[in-house]
Amino acid sequence: MRAFVVNRYKGPLQQVDVPEPVVGERDVLVQVQAAGLNQLDEKIRAGEFKLILPYKLPQILGNDVAGTVVGVGAKVRGFALGDEVYARPDKDRIGTFAERIAVAEADLALKPASVSLEEAASLPLVALTAWQALVERGNLQPGQRVLIHAGAGGVGTIAIQLAKHLGATVATTVSAGNVDFVRELGADVVIDYRSQDFEELLDGYDLVLDSLGGKNLEKSLRVLRPGGKAIGIAGPPDSAFARELGANPVLRLVMTALSSGIRRQARRLGVTYEFLFMRASGDQLRQITALVDSGALRPVVGRIFDFDQTVQAVQSLAVPSTEGGGIRGKAVISRT
Numbered sequence: 001m002r003a004f005v006v007n008r009y010k011g012p013l014q015q016v017d018v019p020e021p022v023v024g025e026r027d028v029l030v031q032v033q034a035a036g037l038n039q040l041d042e043k044i045r046a047g048e049f050k051l052i053l054p055y056k057l058p059q060i061l062g063n064d065v066a067g068t069v070v071g072v073g074a075k076v077r078g079f080a081l082g083d084e085v086y087a088r089p090d091k092d093r094i095g096t097f098a099e100r101i102a103v104a105e106a107d108l109a110l111k112p113a114s115v116s117l118e119e120a121a122s123l124p125l126v127a128l129t130a131w132q133a134l135v136e137r138g139n140l141q142p143g144q145r146v147l148i149h150a151g152a153g154g155v156g157t158i159a160i161q162l163a164k165h166l167g168a169t170v171a172t173t174v175s176a177g178n179v180d181f182v183r184e185l186g187a188d189v190v191i192d193y194r195s196q197d198f199e200e201l202l203d204g205y206d207l208v209l210d211s212l213g214g215k216n217l218e219k220s221l222r223v224l225r226p227g228g229k230a231i232g233i234a235g236p237p238d239s240a241f242a243r244e245l246g247a248n249p250v251l252r253l254v255m256t257a258l259s260s261g262i263r264r265q266a267r268r269l270g271v272t273y274e275f276l277f278m279r280a281s282g283d284q285l286r287q288i289t290a291l292v293d294s295g296a297l298r299p300v301v302g303r304i305f306d307f308d309q310t311v312q313a314v315q316s317l318a319v320p321s322t323e324g325g326g327i328r329g330k331a332v333i334s335r336t
């Protein structure tokens with residue numbers, strides 16, 4: 001089958017013929033009809049994740065899929081041939097930029113019936129990230145206030161809608177052209193990050209979802225109330241994540257050291273910092289399916305590439321929004 005692979009880190013993505021996926025007894029073979037693009041794809045290609053995700057090259061790229069079930073392992077009970085499904089496959093079993101992929105049943109869910117396959121493929125990784133940040137880690141409650149950075153991006157568009165569904169007041173940062181767009185998604189307070197300083201405008205927040213890291217994360221700590229929490233998805237990684245990953249002692253030390261500065265700053269302010277690296281979950285995806293079909297969450301697909309354009313699609317992830325790389329929501333590769 002055709003697939004797009006990384007042969008060496010930093011090298012070009014290449015279209016090659018690869019063997020059919022091996023389908024384990026608890027796996028579902030999915031005919032890929034659409035594959036969402038994520039910043040993670042470009043970071044993997046560039047080798048930025050090789051310590052955390054040590055793939056054996058060549059590696060098929062791609063972290064999101066929507067498609068049709070064309071095979072099931074002997075012990076699969078929840079899916080049947082012909083089902084339309086979607087998933088963020090486990091981080092150790094990625095490879096959705098291909099004609100087919102075998103996904104563990106535990107990571108898969110039926111796709112929302114109310115949206116297209118392309119829209120479904122835009123959801124898993126970012127919606128699971130938003131869920132794990134706001135629901136699982138953040139325990140966001142009705143009436144609480146949350147700052148969601150980069151509201152017009154893949155994670156931001158879904159996180160704003162999920163936070164509103166949970167009953168929170170939502171502040172977000174965008175560039176001027178996206179102010180009306182994020183208001184339509186439900187944002188209550190919209191800050192133009194190019195002309196305004198969010199730290200001067202916000203105070204007493206319960207939760208921040210930071211997708212930028214660095215100075216942005218440091219400033220984010222200062223908009224929290226005492227006891228508030230900042231969840232970082234762009235880093236730095238912390239020791240809890242190193243443990244979760246089963247990292248060796250050296251990597252653990254490195255991760256602890258990388259986050260020691262921000263954790264110290266958080267302690268001084270009486271707030272906490274946690275790094276989140278999202279994980280696959282079919283159970284959480286089923287809850288996301290229900291929210292999409294009830295109208296609470298709307299996927300935002302800003303651009304669709306043809307499967308043959310996968311190399312250009314991944315290249316587009318490396319272009320910053322200031323240089324015309326910015327789209328609203330997600331880019332998706334389509335094979336339909």
Ligand SMILES: NC(=O)c1ccc[n+]([C@@H]2O[C@H](COP(=O)([O-])OP(=O)(O)OC[C@H]3O[C@@H](n4cnc5c(N)ncnc54)[C@H](OP(=O)(O)O)[C@@H]3O)[C@@H](O)[C@H]2O)c1
Binds near residue numbers: 126149173
């Ligand atoms: N740890 C995890 O599990 C995890 C999961 C998902 C994503 N991530 C990471 O989180 C980051 C965001 O992911 P994404 O998929 O949402 O990316 P994305 O869709 O590419 O986000 C791009 C958005 O960033 C906005 N932006 C750029 N600079 C900004 C600034 N200074 N302040 C506020 N917004 C700014 C742009 O806004 P405008 O267009 O309005 O200028 C654009 O909409 C990436 O680094 C990704 O790798 C991590």
